[in-house]
Amino acid sequence: MALSHGSEQSRARVLDALAEFGLDRIEAGLARAYLDDLGVGVPANRFLADLVDSVAAADARLIARELLDRESPSLVDILRVFELSVPEADRELNGVYYTPGSIVEYIVAETVGQGDRVCDPACGGGAFLLEATDRLYRRTDRPVVDLLEAHVYGADLFANNVRQSKILLLLYALSRGEDPEHVEFNLVEADSLRLDWAETFPTVASGGFDAVVGNPPYVRIQHQSAPTKEYLLDTYETVESGNFNTYIPFVELAIQLVSTDGTVGYITPLNYFTTLTARDLRAFLQENAYVRKIVDFGELLLFEDANTYTAITFLDQHRKGQFQYVSVPDESAVDALADLEPITINYSSLDPEKWRLLDDPAYEAINTIESYRPLDRIADIHTGVATLKDEVYTLVAGEHTGEYYTIPFDGEEYRVERDLCRELVKIPAVSDPSALVDNRRRIICPYRTTNWEDPGEAKTRRVEHEVIPPDDLAATYPRAHEYLEAVRDVLATRENGVGAEYEPWYKYGRKQGIGFVGERLYTPTFSDGPQFVYHDSEAALFANGYAVFPREENGAVLDAVLNSGVMDYYMRKTSKDIRGDYQCYQKNFLRRFSVPTFTPEEREHLRSGCDKRVDAFLAEKYGLDIELP
CATH class of the missing domain: 1.10.10 (Arc Repressor Mutant, subunit A)
Incomplete structure (x- = not known):
């Protein structure tokens, strides 16, 4: 169909x-x-x-x-x-996003054979069940009604979805000339993750389904009730900890439901390859060798109504040493997935901490790049401050400001002491060091230093801070205290009202970015290639990205290495792709990149060389025989 x-x-x-x-x-x-x-x-x-x-x-x-x-x-x-017709609130709260027809056809064609029993545990409006019914009808001589009563199974949390699935399947039967007075459907309104499948469908107890297909809901556990969260944590080994997403236990459920010789075909977010919350799922799939094939859509957005990057995963219960991996190159290939050539991934090359789905040459190159000094050992990698209400804390300094900066609020101009403010670097706005020269962005920083680390020879040092108590703030910075008192109600709205419980009310939502001073290299969280920007500052805070603070390597040397073609190649192979040929430069993807030990002469070469010379030198230094981006 x-x-x-x-x-x-x-x-x-x-x-x-x-x-x-x-x-x-x-x-x-x-x-x-x-x-x-x-x-x-x-x-x-x-x-x-x-x-x-x-x-x-x-x-x-x-x-x-x-x-x-x-x-x-x-x-x-x-x-x-x-x-x-699904209400927007239900779509977002329950992770309801519907699958393009060509994807439905492909998954069903790859999983459903002649005479199979098919199940969609989150059937929605019935797209997968309708396609499966049509495929079974065309491949057998059996009446549609027989197929619906003996071969097609499904469940959904919403009564509307179950009813609409029945409407579609009955209309399909009529289109094939069958008009039964009654059909004994195997469709139930239920929470599939809590349903007793063996009792509801004895087929499960007698060997399972030949095909389990679908697009399971993508719902963060924070949106579930406490009893549901507790039940899932107690029941499914793939969600033993963390803020998981409900598609993860749906994958485990599919393995429970599928027969020994059957196949699972799901489209899910592809972040299960790398995220910390999906580590248990990766271990579950890897240790049991369940994966048969993965079709990775990379930066392509398939869903009209969700900003979700996806992959199709085919699973079965046969032990194997390898599986197939397909990277979809562009939108034109989405309607011809069966024609794409796969590469082979060895299970032995996988690490449950993070999957790198690479062919052998790329796998060897990445292992080589990671074989020296890990970046998170020779440097500290941190995300920036998060006030959770930047418009309250940030301002732009004028050319002649004197002792105070001014900041508007609610139709009035307030003054805040300059000494309580620090330079703020908004990383996405900084493309090269020259952009830092005239940076006038400032942030109110109601914290004071309590301890300084002895950095030794490093130009970066760790500092400890505490929030300034209200009485001390009022005595030392009375103008800033007056302003922060005026914006107290606005700050209370942070985190959907949790900000009302902050003590004191003006502390940052997250202060992780104020723990280091000295030289650092900024990187945006998402970038189309490495864009690290060097900054040597005792006081600047940063936001909307990450900073690498050198500890065992010269900052200028790291600047050359992190902006090299080697880093570009590494991130394109190991990070996650974002629309527009962007990669993710979060700490999780940076930390295992490693840096060789350089001689003084090599350091000088890196500090003074042009990009092409640096790339050629580093390729030889790392021992790489690859074409760099």
Whole structure:
């Protein structure tokens, strides 16, 4: 079934129709318009008959025209309207994002064979079940009704989704000339992660499903109730700790549901390759060699309504030493996934701390790059300050400010003492050192130093701070105290009201970026290649990125190494891709990059050489036989 073709309606249009007609009438109208187009009057099926009885034929045609600009909807049109009718709050809270048709077709084609029993544990509006039913029908001689009653299974948390799945599957049966009075569906409204599958579907107890497919919900555990979180932590080994996402236990559930010779096909966020919260999942998949194939969409965004980077993962229970890996090069390849050539990944090359899905030459090169002094041993890597209300704390210094800076709030100009403010570097706004020369951005810093580390020969040193108590702040910095008192209610709104509990009320939400002074190299969190910027400062704070504080290597030398083609190659192979050919430069991806030990002459060469000379020198120094970016 060409589920990837035909739907033209927009979410705004569906929302307008919902406001005008209501969901029940839209379901009934589209079903009746589809049946009228088939030439079916009143269907024998009692479920459909009761549904379409509530709307007249003229009204059905009107509803179809309002939604589609035509009176004859296809099954794909109906499916897409159902998907777009989910309230926005439910979509975000319950991680409901619907899958492009070509992806549904590909997953089903890779998992569903002749005579298989298929399950979608989070069936949504029924896209995967409809595609699976069509595939089974075309590959067997069995009636659609027999397939629905013996081969197609599903569950969903929402009654609307289960009902809409039944509507679509019954309309499909009618399109094949079958109009049963009743169908004994294997579709249930339930929380799949808490459902007793063996009791609900004895098929599970008798060997499991031949194919488990779907797009499980992407919901952070913080959005779940405390009892649900506790149950999941107690039940699933893939979520023993951390702020996990619900798609992770859905992967483990799929392994429990699939038969010994069956296949799982899921599309999920691809961050399970690298994130700390998915470490237990990586260990689970790696130790049991469950992965058969991964299709990585990299920086491509497949979902219209979610900023989520995704991958398709195929799993089975056969032990194996390797699996296939496909990197999708661009959007033109999405509709021809079966034609892409995979590479082979050896399980022995994987580390559950973070998966690097590389061919053998790249794997060897990355191991070589990581074989020297790890960056997080010779330097400290830190993220910047997070006040959680920057507009309250930041200001731009004038050319002639005297003892005070001015900052506006609520129609008034307040003054704050210059001595309580520090230079603030907004990393995304700094592309080279020259941008730091005239930086006038300042931040109110209500902290004082309590201890200085002896740095030895290093130009970076660690310092300890504490927030200045209100009485001391009022005595030493009365103007700043007056201003911070004025903005107290605004600061209380931080973290959805948790800021009201801050003691004192003006402390930063996160102060991790004020623990070091001295030379550092800034990097934006996301960058299309290395863009480290050197800054030697005793007082500057930074935000919206990371800083590398050298401890066992010269800052100018690190500047050359971190901005080299070696670093570019490393990050393109080991970091996660972001739309626009950007990579993520978080500490998690930087820390294992390593730096050779240099002679004094080599250090001088790095400090004075041009980019091409530095790249050639470093490639030889690292012992790399690769083409650098």
